[in-house]
Each structure stands twice: as structure tokens, then as C-alpha cells.
Amino acid sequence: MAKTKKFLYVNRKAPYGTIYALESLEVVLIGAAFEQDVALAFVDDGVFQLAKGQNTDGIGVKNFSPTFRALGDYDVQKLFVERESLEERGLSEADLIEVVYEDEDDDWAEKSAIHVVGRAEIADIMADADVVLSF
Amino acid sequence: MSTLHTVNKSPFATQALLSCLNHAKAGDAVLMIEDGVYGGLSGTGMSEIVTEFGKAVTLYILAPDAAARGIGTNRLIDGVEGVDYTGFVELVAKHDRTQSWL
Amino acid sequence: MKIGVLISEGPYTHQAADSAYKFVSAALAAGHEVPRVFFYHDGVNVATRLSLPPQDERHIQQNWTALAKEHEVDLVVCVAAAQRRGLLDEGEANRNGKDANNIAEGFRISGLGQLIEMGIQTDRLVTFGD
Numbered sequence A: 001m002a003k004t005k006k007f008l009y010v011n012r013k014a015p016y017g018t019i020y021a022l023e024s025l026e027v028v029l030i031g032a033a034f035e036q037d038v039a040l041a042f043v044d045d046g047v048f049q050l051a052k053g054q055n056t057d058g059i060g061v062k063n064f065s066p067t068f069r070a071l072g073d074y075d076v077q078k079l080f081v082e083r084e085s086l087e088e089r090g091l092s093e094a095d096l097i098e099v100v101y102e103d104e105d106d107d108w109a110e111k112s113a114i115h116v117v118g119r120a121e122i123a124d125i126m127a128d129a130d131v132v133l134s135f
Numbered sequence B: 001m002s003t004l005h006t007v008n009k010s011p012f013a014t015q016a017l018l019s020c021l022n023h024a025k026a027g028d029a030v031l032m033i034e035d036g037v038y039g040g041l042s043g044t045g046m047s048e049i050v051t052e053f054g055k056a057v058t059l060y061i062l063a064p065d066a067a068a069r070g071i072g073t074n075r076l077i078d079g080v081e082g083v084d085y086t087g088f089v090e091l092v093a094k095h096d097r098t099q100s101w102l
Numbered sequence C: 001m002k003i004g005v006l007i008s009e010g011p012y013t014h015q016a017a018d019s020a021y022k023f024v025s026a027a028l029a030a031g032h033e034v035p036r037v038f039f040y041h042d043g044v045n046v047a048t049r050l051s052l053p054p055q056d057e058r059h060i061q062q063n064w065t066a067l068a069k070e071h072e073v074d075l076v077v078c079v080a081a082a083q084r085r086g087l088l089d090e091g092e093a094n095r096n097g098k099d100a101n102n103i104a105e106g107f108r109i110s111g112l113g114q115l116i117e118m119g120i121q122t123d124r125l126v127t128f129g130d
Helices: A020-034 A044-050 A065-074 A083-088 A119-128 B016-023 B034-040 B047-053 B063-068 B085-094 C016-029 C041-047 C060-071 C079-084 C090-095 C113-121
Strands: A006-011 A037-042 A079-082 A100-103 A109-112 A114-117 A131-134 B003-007 B029-032 B058-062 B081-083 B097-101 C003-007 C036-039 C074-078 C107-110 C124-128
Touching (some): A020 C079, A044 A079, A065 A100, B029 B085, B063 B081, B085 C003, C016 C041, C036 C041, C036 C113, C041 C060, C041 C074, C060 C107, C074 C079, C074 C113, C079 C107
Parallel strands (some): A037 A079, C074 C107
């Protein structure tokens, strides 16, 4: 078995106007089964994907934001959200949905998978990935 | 370790180029392809910013895409180097990963 | 070097499938391996064999089919994205009670796992999209 690779999914697009956000999430869900190191980065309009209170009843499109919560169940523990992108859009961490996972190394304590980090750290995470998939 | 970034959007239409340059590390390469080649033009509202970032990263333009859009090499920002598809492949091989700013 | 390619935009509307074709051709000419090209989002539309561009235009699907045949490139179309957009192979059409299929020679429909596998098994992954 080859060594585990670091997969980084970079999300820079808002949901619903185009399908990229939804189909990106579908890749992440499938990819979680491959036992690779998985991280997601939400940058630019990608941060809107995690906004609370999405209600798509009026547009006839499925609201997929609850699916992000399932990521914790798939052991995806690293959703990095760029602080500068949030601030430019008048958002803060309090405006984001909750995504939690159970930490097996800490008596299965529930922890947030969402990590708001600065642009420089996002750049470090990008530079540390083996495979970058952009949506 | 370094990254090849590709940008395929005009900087006058989206923030892809700006976001790319804001995240690129010293020693990385940025290749402008498709409509991204407009980011390599001199004398535009973006030229100064691109030139400034170009001090830390190496800037490339996909020459066939520039030619298709009527952009001669004399219109490019100083230091922006034209490559063909073979050069594109060489850049992919040279850098450890490729990141597309779509 | 092994290079994997992801195409995530449809043909003709966007340049992505053309750029990717030029890139893959150049990579193969330089002696690199391109074991697989994965088509996702509207990129799946490249795989329809019913495309009829004017004769003086490039035929994107036929170009890919020929390239894949000559260099044994695995052209994989994402099943979920394909079903949404009406791209079916014979098996999918039969299973879903559809009266036609439209996948061109050289392309095959499979799951997203093939994209992840490509990321694991290649040295580089290059994305062409929008």
C-alpha cells in the first residue's frame, strides 16, 4: 500500500448559482472512504457554502448544507475557513453551520471540524497538500 | 517544494488571479491560461499589482492563448514569460503540485 | 511521470476540454504517461457520441476518442454527473429503462472513486474547468 496522500479540496464558489459546491461535496464523501488524509478549504465565495439558515424551498433545488454535517461521521475533521474571506463578506464564525466529529483520541469528545484560520495559514495548507482538487 | 498555479479567468471578471497571488508562496509559478492571459497585459488597472506579486513568484502566460486573443509579447508585463503547451507540461513536472484557480 | 487530468467543463461553451486536449497531447509527446482523464460536472458532455459540430470545426469527442485509442488513456465519465445530464452507456440505459444510450467509443462511465484513485496513483493532477 502506497503512503497516504494529503488531499485538499478547495471550495471557492457559492452554492446554488452553480452546481460546483454540491458536486464537490459528493467527491469529498466518496473520497472519505479511501483512507487518505482529507482537508477542505473554504476561500472567497466558498465560505457562503457554510452559511447558516439556507432555505431552498422557493427555488426548487435541494438544500445540501445539512450534508456538510455528515462529514464528521465520515471522519472528515478539517474544514478550514479563511478568516479574511469571511470578513470581506461581513460574516463571522457565528454565521456558519456546525460540523462536529467525535475524537477517538479524546474519549469520543465532540469537537468542531470547522477551523477559521488566516490567509497565511490557508496558503500553508495549500502548499502542504499532495493533491489539490479545486471546485 | 513548490506549486504551479493556473489561472484561467480575466482579472477584470473575477478575483481568481488576485486570490491566487494572495495565496502563492515565494518560489511558486503562476501560469495564466485561457481568459487568464489578460492578467499578463501591461498598462492595465491590474498591471501594478501583478508586477508587485511577480517579484516573489514566476509569472507565465500560455502563448497560444495570448496569440488567439491578439495579445502580442510586446503587450506583456516585463518578466511575464510565454510558454507553449510543452512548456506548460514542463512546469507541471517541475513543481510538486498543480493548483487550478477556477 | 504520471499525470492525471480532471475536466470539469463541457465542450464548445468553455475552452477547458480543448486546453486539456492540447495539454495531454503535449504531455504524451514529451514522454509522460497520462493513465486517466476524468470528466466531471458538465465535462461529462464531452463523451456524447451524438455531437455534430460543423465540418470545419474540431470534433472534441472524436479527438479524445482517437487520442485515448492511440495512447491507451482511460477516459472516465462520472456516473452521478452523467446521469444528471443524460449521458448513459448501454448498461445504465437498460437498468434505468431508457430507450437510448449515447456514450462514445473510448469513454467509460464509472464512479467518483476513479477520480480519487487517479489522485492517489498519479504524480500530478491537473484540473481544467471553470
